[in-house]
Amino acid sequence: DIQMTQSPSSLSASVGDRVTITCRASQTISTYLNWYQQKPGKAPKFLISGASNLQSGVPSRFSGSGSGTDFTLTISNLQPEDFASYYCQQSYSTPYSFGQGTKLEIK
Amino acid sequence: QVQLVESGGGVVQPGGSLRLSCAASGFTFSSFGMNWVRQAPGKGLEWVAFTRFEGGNKYYADSVKGRFTISRDNSKNTLYLQMNNLRAEDTAIYYCAKDQNWGLFDYWGQGTLVTVSS
Numbered sequence: 001d002i003q004m005t006q007s008p009s010s011l012s013a014s015v016g017d018r019v020t021i022t023c024r025a026s027q028t029i030s031t032y033l034n035w036y037q038q039k040p041g042k043a044p045k046f047l048i049s050g051a052s053n054l055q056s057g058v059p060s061r062f063s064g065s066g067s068g069t070d071f072t073l074t075i076s077n078l079q080p081e082d083f084a085s086y087y088c089q090q091s092y093s094t095p096y097s098f099g100q101g102t103k104l105e106i107k
Numbered sequence: 108q109v110q111l112v113e114s115g116g117g118v119v120q121p122g123g124s125l126r127l128s129c130a131a132s133g134f135t136f137s138s139f140g141m142n143w144v145r146q147a148p149g150k151g152l153e154w155v156a157f158t159r160f161e162g163g164n165k166y167y168a169d170s171v172k173g174r175f176t177i178s179r180d181n182s183k184n185t186l187y188l189q190m191n192n193l194r195a196e197d198t199a200i201y202y203c204a205k206d207q208n209w210g211l212f213d214y215w216g217q218g219t220l221v222t223v224s225s
Contacts, residue, residue, distance in 0.1 A: 043217055
């Protein structure tokens with residue numbers, strides 16, 4: 001099974017900052033890496049597929065990169081609505097697996 | 108617009124059973140795979156099960172294999188999760204999620220809470 005490890009687990013930042021979240025797979029997954037955003041009490045929202053493909057309606061301040069085992073999610077010019085938890089997930093093979101999440105908090 | 112509405116959650120004793128449903132609308136249900144994903148209180152996301160569009164191939168997390176069964180009724184646009192021999196560690200919010208393409212969860216329901224407790 002493929003293990004996904006995210007870092008950091010939590011992150012404090014201010015509106016306007018640029019932040020980066022990293023995700024590492026325990027084996028190569030090409031670009032079968034997706035990102036989700038979850039706000040408290042809400043269902044996750046699909047942000048990025050294929051490591052770097054923004055879903056329709058997702059602001060361009062979000063970007064993803066990476067391939068193989070190492071991936072990043074970058075949020076530029078943080079907005080108040082971006083403070084949430086973020087999860088990476090591999091869709092290379094079942095069992096599909098998520099990272100443990102990164103909670104992005106307001107400094 | 109795509110809507111997924113889960114139901115069937117509740118409180119059940121260890122060893123008990125529960126069946127969750129997910130009513131889908133706003134897309135051609137019979138053309139897409141579907142998943143169940145769960146989230147224990149205060150914890151991260153855990154994929155549970157996947158069924159292909161026609162209900163043929165099914166895949167499960169090791170933690171639920173042999174106890175949970177995913178199924179679907181394409182005539183009713185409904186996804187199911189039959190959960191047997193429930194354990195305390197199965198306590199979670201259960202989400203159904205539409206599968207855009209083999210493991211891409213593009214739409215999620217609001218979730219239904221399952222609590223396993225005596």
